[in-house]
Each structure stands twice: as structure tokens, then as C-alpha cells.
Amino acid sequence: MAKQYDVIVIGGGPAGTAMASGLKAQGKSVLIVEADLWGGTCPNRGCDPKKILLSAVEAKQAATNLQSHGLAGIPKVDWPALMATKRGYTNGINDGTLNGLQAQKIETIHGQAYFQTDGQLTVDGEVVNGTDIVIATGQRPAILPIKGHEYFKTSTDFLDLDAMPKRVTFVGGGYVGFELATIARAAGAEVHLIHHNDRPLKEFDPELVKALMANLTTQGVTFDLDVDLKQITKTATGLTLSDGQGFKLDTDLVICSAGRLPNDDHLGLENVGVTVGRHGIQVNDHLQTAAAHIYAIGDVSDTPVPKLTPLAGYEARYLVGELVKSGAAITYPVVPTQVYASPKLAKVGVTAVQAAKAPTKYRISSLDMTKWFTYYRLQTPQALAKVVVDRQSGLIVGASCLSEIADEMINYLTLLIQKQISLSEMQKLVVAYPTPASDLQYLY
Ligand SMILES: Cc1cc2nc3c(=O)[nH]c(=O)nc-3n(C[C@H](O)[C@H](O)[C@H](O)COP(=O)(O)OP(=O)(O)OC[C@H]3O[C@@H](n4cnc5c(N)ncnc54)[C@H](O)[C@@H]3O)c2cc1C
Numbered sequence: 458m459a460k461q462y463d464v465i466v467i468g469g470g471p472a473g474t475a476m477a478s479g480l481k482a483q484g485k486s487v488l489i490v491e492a493d494l495w496g497g498t499c500p501n502r503g504c505d506p507k508k509i510l511l512s513a514v515e516a517k518q519a520a521t522n523l524q525s526h527g528l529a530g531i532p533k534v535d536w537p538a539l540m541a542t543k544r545g546y547t548n549g550i551n552d553g554t555l556n557g558l559q560a561q562k563i564e565t566i567h568g569q570a571y572f573q574t575d576g577q578l579t580v581d582g583e584v585v586n587g588t589d590i591v592i593a594t595g596q597r598p599a600i601l602p603i604k605g606h607e608y609f610k611t612s613t614d615f616l617d618l619d620a621m622p623k624r625v626t627f628v629g630g631g632y633v634g635f636e637l638a639t640i641a642r643a644a645g646a647e648v649h650l651i652h653h654n655d656r657p658l659k660e661f662d663p664e665l666v667k668a669l670m671a672n673l674t675t676q677g678v679t680f681d682l683d684v685d686l687k688q689i690t691k692t693a694t695g696l697t698l699s700d701g702q703g704f705k706l707d708t709d710l711v712i713c714s715a716g717r718l719p720n721d722d723h724l725g726l727e728n729v730g731v732t733v734g735r736h737g738i739q740v741n742d743h744l745q746t747a748a749a750h751i752y753a754i755g756d757v758s759d760t761p762v763p764k765l766t767p768l769a770g771y772e773a774r775y776l777v778g779e780l781v782k783s784g785a786a787i788t789y790p791v792v793p794t795q796v797y798a799s800p801k802l803a804k805v806g807v808t809a810v811q812a813a814k815a816p817t818k819y820r821i822s823s824l825d826m827t828k829w830f831t832y833y834r835l836q837t838p839q840a841l842a843k844v845v846v847d848r849q850s851g852l853i854v855g856a857s858c859l860s861e862i863a864d865e866m867i868n869y870l871t872l873l874i875q876k877q878i879s880l881s882e883m884q885k886l887v888v889a890y891p892t893p894a895s896d897l898q899y900l901y
């Protein structure tokens with residue numbers, strides 16, 4: 458007879474594992490199903506491996522900035538050794554995650570989950586029943602349907618390259634394109650980034666994106682804007698990319714970085730009336746799908762927030778609460794988001810573009826921080842910020858930063874915004890000097 462659980466979680470990534478652990482801690486019987494690698498995208502083929510590769514890029518950039526200022530000689534990225542370091546981390550994720558789940562007495566099955574009826578799934582033929590079912594199946598890289606699309610590789614392939622090819626091209630100027638282009642260039646490749654219009658990273662401040670692109674261009678990345686790629690052809694020496702309008706580019710590796718697709722198309726959702734849209738599984742403000750006992754969280758769900766690891770965990774924690782004792786609708790805090798290029802581009806809250814539309818409500822400060830002590834010390838060529846302050850309250854409500862330490866600054870700014878900390882409240886704190894935190898008061 459099929460085994461019955463309080464909750465079945467589909468997907469063993471950050472959303473699914475947080476969900477399973479939270480439910481188990483509340484005394485629920487839980488089964489979690491994973492079709493591929495336990496741990497999901499973030500630690501196996503996303504955030505973490507990318508940031509390990511970026512460590513060498515950051516160190517190389519820091520040394521480059523200090524040439525003639527106390528350092529002589531720019532270090533070279535040793536790709537095989539860097540990749541070995543990355544694999545030293547990623548190779549342990551699958552077993553480590555699985556062992557962690559089992560240590561919590563969460564039941565696990567490896568296989569592809571498929572809905573038969575509301576409350577019943579098969580996993581590679583085995584039937585299991587759940588009172589509630591949570592879908593946390595994430596996203597996968599989209600592949601543009603152009604001629605020769607079979608030659609496209611993805612971020613997953615890039616993050617596990619044995620050797621860095623001489624010429625690498627990215628198609629799509631979003632997070633993945635910018636981040637991996639930065640890594641490929643620092644590792645010595647000739648890098649092109651093709652974008653179909655003239656506004657890559659379109660949700661970020663246009664002036665800061667321009668400044669980032671100028672910096673990356675100086676580092677040797679070529680941006681091919683307004684190019685609508687139509688074809689990839691294999692040649693004797695590599696690949697040729699063309700748009701059929703005169704653009705031609707020879708390359709060795711082409712990565713499709715034109716977005717990600719929700720994993721909602723292989724679950725049998727049509728059998729249970731769960732509806733999907735362009736951005737994933739449709740849910741209400743309790744993360745409930747069109748079927749009463751089926752929920753969706755993390756990257757696969759169509760929620761009004763970016764698709765990021767901390768939000769996968771946030772939604773899981775909310776839904777654990779919901780399944781234990783039904784309560785209020787989900788609300789989201791301010792969400793920082795950043796592009797781990799070199800320098801890094803980060804934003805949180807109200808953007809300068811939004812603020813400019815309401816000049817009586819907001820004041821925008823555009824700051825060049827390059828000469829501030831923190832950046833002078835590091836000799837960083839770019840340190841820019843835009844800060845949006847609510848005129849009436851004097852509180853910071855939004856910020857964008859472009860610098861080597863923007864990822865740290867944006868978290869401080871998130872804290873100031875979310876907790877509504879005023880300048881006078883901030884000045885009641887003593888923080889260590891000289892540090893990025895001691896610069897914060899200058900941002901108001
Ligand atoms: C290159 C890259 C870099 C990124 N960098 C960052 C970053 O720096 N910061 C950040 O916050 N976010 C980053 N992200 C996004 C982050 O990885 C995701 O937001 C996060 O992994 C989402 O978690 P999830 O659990 O919803 O989905 P996933 O991590 O994708 O997990 C879903 C799991 O479900 C499994 N699955 C799918 N279908 C089935 C099925 N039918 N049955 C059973 N299992 C199934 C999949 O195999 C997968 O393991 C990055 C993503 C990529 C691709």
C-alpha cells in the first residue's frame with residue numbers, strides 16, 4: 458500500500474530542504490523527492506560555485522588596483538587549480554545534503570515526482586500520498602530556439618569547465634551573463650557579451666550599468682549590443698555566431714545566458730488543475746496554487762520578488778508556519794540584489810529612476826566615493842552610489858552601489874531601510890573605524 462505523509466516536498470534545493478526541515482521540526486511526517494543533485498542549483502551549479510571562482514577574480518582585481526601603489530606583479534588565474542577548489546566544495550554537496558536530511562529523520566526518495574491526483578504522486582513508478590504537497594522544483598537555463606541551438610552551453614557547463622577556452626561568448630546580458638563574463642575574462646579568455654537591445658541589466662540603474670560596462674570594457678570584455686543572434690554554425694576551428702544582418706563572430710564556447718525557465722512542465726500539473734504562467738506556477742498570497750492542498754515556493758513559483766536563494770528560504774519559513782497553523786498572507790521585506798561582476802553592482806529598495814518620478818517625495822544623492830578613505834586605501838577605480846532619501850522622514854528608502862565592496866554595503870543599507878534607522882539613531886551606534894560600516898553615516 459502507498460505510504461501516506463503529512464507533507465511531500467518536491468525538489469531538494471534551498472526552498473525544498475528548508476521546507477522539509479522546518480516541517481519536521483514541527484512534528485510533521487515529511488517526504489522530500491529530488492530528481493537530480495540534493496542541494497539544488499545554489500550550492501551545486503549557482504551562487505556558491507560562482508562565488509568560489511569569483512574569489513580568484515577578486516584577488517586578481519585587488520592586486521591590479523594596487524599596482525604602483527605597493528604591489529608589483531599581477532597574479533594569474535590558475536583555472537585547473539581554481540576548478541579543483543570549486544569541486545572540492547561542490548563534490549560534497551549532494552551527499553552532505555542527503556545525510557543532513559536523513560539525520561533529521563526526513564524521508565527521502567531520489568527520482569522524478571509526477572502528479573497522479575490531488576494528494577498522490579508517483580516517483581519513478583513508486584506511489585506516495587501526501588495530505589499537502591509543496592512544489593519547489595526551481596528553474597533551469599533557457600535555450601534560445603535559434604538555428605544551431607544544440608551548440609549552446611549553459612551556466613552549469615561553465616561552472617564546471619576543465620579548461621578555459623580561448624574565446625568565450627555569452628548571449629544575454631543579465632546576472633549570469635555579466636558574472637560569468639567577468640570570471641572568464643579574468644581567467645584570460647577573449648570575452649564577448651551579446652545582448653539583443655541596448656539595455657542589459659535593465660532593472661539596475663542605467664548610469665551605474667553604463668559605468669560597469671565601461672569598466673569591464675577596459676578589462677577587455679566586448680559588448681555586442683542590439684544584436685539579435687539568429688544562428689550558430691560549427692566550423693573546422695570552432696563556432697560562428699551570426700544575426701543574418703552582418704554581425705559575425707567566431708568563438709570556441711557559447712553560453713546561453715538569456716534567462717531561466719521554471720521547472721513546471723514535467724510534473725503532471727494538468728492532472729491536478731495547478732495553473733502556470735510565463736513566470737512559473739501561479740500562487741495566491743498564501744503560496745497556494747489553484748489546487749487547495751498544493752503549494753509552490755522558491756524559483757518555480759510566480760511571486761512578485763526576484764528569484765534568489767534567501768527568498769527561497771523566506772518563502773519556505775512562511776509556508777511552514779502556514780501548514781502548521783494557517784495565518785496572514787505573505788509579505789516580503791525589502792530585497793537586496795546584486796551582480797557579482799568586478800566591480801559589483803547592487804541595489805535595494807526605491808531606485809533613483811523611480812524616485813525621479815516623484816521629486817517632491819524623494820531626494821536622490823549621487824555619490825562618487827572613489828576618494829573616500831575606504832576606496833582610496835584599495836585604489837579602486839570606481840566607487841559610485843545613488844541613495845534615495847524620503848524627504849519627509851529623512852530615512853533612506855533605496856540605494857544602488859557600484860564598487861568592489863557593493864555586496865557588503867548593500868546589506869548594511871538593507872538593514873537601515875528595513876529597520877527604518879534614522880541618521881541620529883545610526884549615530885548612537887559606535888562601529889569599528891575605518892570600515893565600510895563607518896562610512897554609512899555619509900550616505901544619508
Ligand atoms: C549561475 C547562477 C548563479 C546564481 N547566483 C545567485 C546568487 O549569487 N545569489 C542568489 O541569491 N541566488 C543566485 N542564484 C539563484 C539561486 O540559485 C536560486 O534562486 C535558488 O537555487 C532557488 O532555490 P529553489 O530551491 O527554488 O530551486 P533549485 O535550487 O533550482 O532546486 C530545485 C530542485 O528541484 C529538483 N527538481 C526539479 N524537478 C523535479 C521533479 N519533478 N521531481 C523531483 N525533483 C525535481 C531539481 O533537480 C533541483 O534540485 C543563481 C542561479 C544561477 C543559475
Ligand SMILES: NC(=O)c1ccc[n+]([C@@H]2O[C@H](COP(=O)([O-])OP(=O)(O)OC[C@H]3O[C@@H](n4cnc5c(N)ncnc54)[C@H](O)[C@@H]3O)[C@@H](O)[C@H]2O)c1
Binds near residue numbers: 631632651
Ligand atoms: N547574483 C545573483 O543573485 C544571481 C546570479 C545569477 C542568477 N540569478 C538568478 O537567476 C535568474 C536568471 O539569471 P539570468 O542572467 O539567466 O537571467 P536574466 O533574466 O537576469 O537575464 C537574461 C538577459 O538576457 C536577455 N535576453 C533575452 N533574450 C535574449 C536574446 N535573444 N538575445 C540576447 N539577450 C537576450 C534579457 O534581456 C536579460 O537581460 C536571475 O533573474 C536571478 O533571479 C541571480
